[in-house]
Structures are given as structure tokens and as C-alpha cells.
Amino acid sequence: QVQLVESGGGLVQPGGSLRLSCAASGSIFNSYTMAWYRQAPGKQRDLVAAITRTNIANYVDSVKGRFTISRVEGKNTVYLQMNSLKPEDTAVYYCNRAWSRPQELTYWGQGTPVTVSS
Numbered sequence: 001q002v003q004l005v006e007s008g009g010g011l012v013q014p015g016g017s018l019r020l021s022c023a024a025s026g027s028i029f030n031s032y033t034m035a036w037y038r039q040a041p042g043k044q045r046d047l048v049a050a051i052t053r054t055n056i057a058n059y060v061d062s063v064k065g066r067f068t069i070s071r072v073e074g075k076n077t078v079y080l081q082m083n084s085l086k087p088e089d090t091a092v093y094y095c096n097r098a099w100s101r102p103q104e105l106t107y108w109g110q111g112t113p114v115t116v117s118s
Contacts, residue, residue, distance in 0.1 A: 002107045009112030020080040022095030029076040035098035038091035050098040085116045
């Protein structure tokens, strides 16, 4: 059974930082490249960062140099450290296996909301 539980979101001022956590079931964490996605109001859900099982990370251009994705084996946990946050980072953040068409993934957690505002 797939389980994804995101946490760590909140309200932060521009320039601030947050660290998101995702507790994943072993069936997905141990089998796939993991990713963080975000969905802003009225927009589609987009992949933000991904990390392979060998810890190779990739980011979309808009977050490069500001966000860091990591994974901890044994804890089945994926993190997203977000620094220098901008208002345009405001969204609900989700984790899941990395997939080019997230709309095709059938299971999602509840997500964790991030609001960047002064």
C-alpha cells in the first residue's frame, strides 16, 4: 500500500526558509526516483525537484540554487530544503515518485501548503 505523508509547510516571509518532509512507504521509496511537486492555485501540478536512488538530484530552473532535495535511506523520507523563498513559490507541495506526467499518478498524499508573503 502506497503511503505518502508530507509535512513542514507554513507561512514564511520572502527570503525565508522552510524544510519539507515526506514519509513514504517502502514500496515506493525503495523502487523509484522520488520527487517533489507543487501546485499553485488554478495551475497544474508540476515537478520541482527529483532525486534518484543513487542521490543524483535535478531541479527545475526556477528553484536551482535555492532548493535542495535529499533522501534518507532507512527512514524512507525525502526532504526539500527551501531557501530564499519567493512569493511565486507559494503552492501546495507534494511528494511522489518522479514521473513526467504527474496527472497519470493515481495516489497522492494530502500535500503541505507553503505561503510566501510579507
